[in-house]
Amino acid sequence: MAVQGWAPRTKILMHPSTDISGDITGGFVGHCGWSSSLEAIVFGVPITAMPIHLDQPLNAKLVVDLGVGVEVWREDGSYKREEVAKAIELVVVQEGGEQVRKRAKELSARIWERQEEEQTSAAMKKLEQVFGDQTTLNLVKL
Template sequence: MDMKLKLWSWAGGFSAETGLFVFLEMAAAVWVVGGVRDPTMGVDWRLLVVFMVSRVFVVVSVVNKEEIEEIARGLELSNVNFIWVVNFSFDEKISGSDKILPEGYIERVKERGMIVAKWAPQAKILRHSNIGGFLNHCGSNSILESLYFGVPLIAMPVLVDQFIAARYMVELGVGLEVKREENGKVKAEEIAKAIKNLMVEKKGEELRDR
């Protein structure tokens, strides 16, 4: 991967008149070089990652219980190995994976999936060669780490700026985006489709070879 990205600043702020965010281009440019992998990580996390190959790493902020259930079903339908960090940042009342995941879900996916509450060493996991894809909400940190470690991403944006970033990543050819319905909702079938396109189909091979 060898591409030049322009660096943008939020300094322009938000325009109440147009309802749009204003970005200002900064003088400096950022050179992105992907594929930096270092297998070093804590013993416990290394064991969690290496026991299965071709994993997809999932870190997305969720708005409600319905959305997290769709993510759960999407991962199950994809039949792909995964590590899923469950983050309830938009609803503090929701807590405990056993309370919000579909009944019997953990038992059904235990042979190929790992569910982690709230936090995991993201950079350490992404740098491992067994990670073949990164499903995330396209926040700036996730994008930078995805590019730095050469892990193609699956974008599932939540906030306004994340939708812009997601489209940009797709146009650059470093990831795919989960298609949403006209009402903005995301469905399990589309999540599964995006994961399989990246992890199983030829399109994913092309992205990893960039």
């Protein structure tokens, strides 16, 4: 799918076609703005990076260094359609992109695990505030 203008990124990144754990493999092509990069990482979608200016080149480097994306090679600051197609193919289909797809899923899983741990910890603290330390000790014993 190609969208011109504003796109509902979260909805797109959550779409089953971007789920790289099954037979269907998808990816996210973007300029590597901070929000879109984080959203793709959180949802485990590999990134084809096409930075233009400001923070985007640094964010693209981070995406590549984290192993969750590939940056499109450009000549004289211009993107060539062949290079864009090559990078997308690598990220989404080719065997050489397997590590990127795998790393995207792994990092996403770690983020979600951490979030669950933090939510559990916050819930336990709230229980302690309401019922005192004894409640937490009893729950841990269960």
